[in-house]
Amino acid sequence: MKGISRVEHLLRRINEGLVDPLEADRIIPLDEDERLSIDDV
Numbered sequence: 001m002k003g004i005s006r007v008e009h010l011l012r013r014i015n016e017g018l019v020d021p022l023e024a025d026r027i028i029p030l031d032e033d034e035r036l037s038i039d040d041v
Helices: 006-015 021-027 032-036
Strands: none
Touching: 006 021
16 A cells, blocks of 8 residues: 555644644544554564
């Protein structure tokens, strides 16, 4: 899959000033990508 994650999309909207970071983090934890990534073994 070559799309962007929900967190990446949300971070873009936060940087554009369209979304409050504190409210967004309650809905989608902003560190979710790090938790979901699979380490290379």
